Amino acid sequence: MSAEPVLSLQDVTFGYAPGDTLIDIDRFCVAPGESVFLRGASGTGKSTLLGLIGGILVPRSGRISLCGTDLTTLSGAKRDAARVDHLGIIFQQFNLLPYLSVLGNAALPCRFSARRRRRLDMSPDTAARKLVTALGLTDRELDRPVSELSVGQQQRVAVARALIGGPDLIVADEPTSALDHDNRDRFITLLDAQRKRFGSSLLFVSHDATLAGHFDRAVDMAELTGPEKAQAA
């Protein structure tokens, strides 16, 4: 792909303890509009990698760029700004702040990012309402405290929050592991359809290899980093 990648990692190394290297990635890119499945066993450093991409963790060496901006050269506050400007993040579960309403949760990134707010042609609340409705939540569920929603419904609110204001890349860290099989497929289909509408790329992380078929491309954490990467390259 000729367009500039939304995410690119080059020669990135990272480890929590000084002597030990958990992540060692020569090269990894996500192109605009692309959906990538990142598979890896538990403890291989998937969540750590997301921390690096999100700019909360700082690599020991190498470059991490979001839409052409090198995160490693930015100050902490600028990395925080880049994160919300370019990324939509979905966690495994417990995505929502219990003290905010469904719409309050979904509109949250717009409170922190002027860029995300500007990309809407309506108020954050209206945009949030449209999104959660498109994701299949009814008006009745909108008025409920978020803690009363089912896990699947909560995850859909999290998708709405990740998508609002059309970020360049959606990063999902095992968002389906708390869902049953049917719900999982339906969730991924919905997520994929909605993010395509916004033209956002998707980096989907999971240890469940059977999901790989839903995505443009699948990458194994073990090939990306760690001892096996030489063979893969």
Place this chain on the structure above:
Amino acid sequence: MSGFTIIRLALRSLWARRMTALLTILSIATAVMLFAAVESIRQGARTSFERTITETDLIVGARSSPINLVLYSVFQIGNPTNNVTWATYEEIAARPDVGWTVPISLGDSHRGYRVVGTTDAYFAHYRYGRSQEIALADGVLFDDLFDVVLGAQVARELDYRVGTTLTLSHGLGATSFVNHDDKPFRVTGVLAPTGTPVDRSLYVSLGAIEAIHMGWQDGTPTPMSRLATPERLRQMRLTPESITAILVGAKSRVQTLRLQRDLNRYASEPLQAVIPGVALSQLWNIVSVVERALAAIAGFVVAVGLIGILTSILTSLNERRREMAILRSVGAKGRHIVALLVSEASLLAMIGAGLGIALLYGGLALFRPLLEARFNMGGIARVPGLYDLGVIAVVTGVAACLGLIPALLALRRSLADGLSVRF
């Protein structure tokens, strides 16, 4: 991201934990209420105390210590050492720089309450608080030789009213063995409460003091005293030989100091003239050790309340790691996390302190009639003032500083946690 949004988030988050938040607020409110109460009563008590007697320029008595003179002539505490002769009294009263004089004769009591022998001038000239006069709640002032006027507390505690008859005891103790049983007095008036020692006194005429001691020698009755029946006494012109103290009003304020100097150097007998305000201030400084100890304790209570805020936020941090991670994931910067927790601490403190002040003044307003009957409340503020706003501001500020501790802790944790929600 405006500060307003952070405060709204902090409020929402607090509301979600409203039970613990409420308890924290209540503990701060109680602490601040206590502190402000001690402070305002401290200030008020001082003002009230120093206004126990006003507009009297000098108190004159036999030479002892100034504080002793004020104690026995105004507070009915302690014993006069010596008397002032009637001749001296008349001389002082006749001085051109003296506006008015009130003679006071002490030495008798009724069931522990002291009897003040004086004249109508006492009620005309005695002022307390903000120039308040002594008023009658019921009845009239003494007119007959055996009339007595009661202070409010005396009437209340002993359940006396106009028309009650009572007898006086010789001496100032509560249990006196030498009584003036043969000369009963009739209550003609009851004074309105003043919150000053006036409430604890009984007032009779100077003549009455003479009359009940007629025929006495060295503090004990002689057989002669039985001849002095009330009827006979009423016929006599009773002028005391000596009195205990004199309240003096100068013709003009500026002459007070010279008058004082003159009286202190009085030739015919050793006198002492005291400016009441000065003596009362000195007296207060003796008592104020207690007052300062109280204020220190109240300060510590507030400190404990503030530490309570710190504890409650610190303990909440663990269960809020997820909240922090979510906020970070949607773009909250490090300073937002810090601001969130600092504003949470400040909000708790501000609401708590505000509530405490509100409770204090609400309580004061509610109980004012009750308190006023017993204490001179003139010095105690009715509405929160700058001082109270200052208390709220300081408590909030200190809480904000303390809030930095959990805030920085949460920030460090949120960096370590990265973008994962672990539980």
